[in-house]
Amino acid sequence: MTLTGKESVELGILTPADKFFSSFVKQLLDFESVSDHVHEAKLHKGDGHSIGSVKQWTYTIDGKVATCKESFEAIDEQNKTLTFNLFGGDVSPQYKTLKAHLKVIDKGNNKRGAIAKWTYEYEKIREDIAPPCAYLDLTTKFTQDLDAHLIKA
Template sequence: MALSGKVSIEFGIKAANSQWFNLFHKNLNQIQNICERVHQAHVHEGDWHTIGSVKNWTFIIDGKLVKHKEKVEAIDESKKTLTWSFFDEDLGQQYKVFILTMEVNEKDNGSALCKCTIQYELVNENVEPPYAYLDFINKSSKHVR
């Protein structure tokens, strides 16, 4: 079994791509108020929006409370793309590398399509690829639409 790889999910959203992108880029602190699967989020270093900033998160993944840190790695406003790395605490016990990239593309009808890709490296062969995180993203996106 390969210890590294990529998994992704794509889904439609009922908002303009700029609205969706701005929520995750400029109003990420609101996610914990919108999504029931996000239990807690707070800034650890920096702020909510700047590259290099670090936040602490508590999610429900597969029915379990999961804690980790997240760092803003890249922001491309023209391409509506955001990249975060996740590490430490519960997540760090399973993944050496966990990078989430979200890309939002506008469709012709004014709605948008969101593609989320997770690049990962497992700590060992006993850890599953992060399919549960894709499920979390898919289910949580319904609260944000």
């Protein structure tokens, strides 16, 4: 059994790529009003839009309330990619590293919407720790909730 790996999912969304991507890097949305799976997302350090900014998250995963912090590592607005690290709270006892990558791509050819691709890179503390599939499930639900919210806005 290996300690490192990647898990990913591609989701079709109706929101244009620019709008979906900017909701993460240019706006401080009230995420708890967007999704029942997120209870709180508060700015811990920085402006929330730049490298080194840290947010504290409280969310439900696998039926339990959990917490972690996220820090932006890389932002590429032109290519609509974002990389952030998850640490502290309920993440650190399981993973030495847990890094999330988001890439948002317009569908093109006059098709409405975009593709949101999420990839989690991880290194587990021990072999008996599960891969972060629950985080991918949470991200999938959150992406669907955020998409529905942005379409109404």
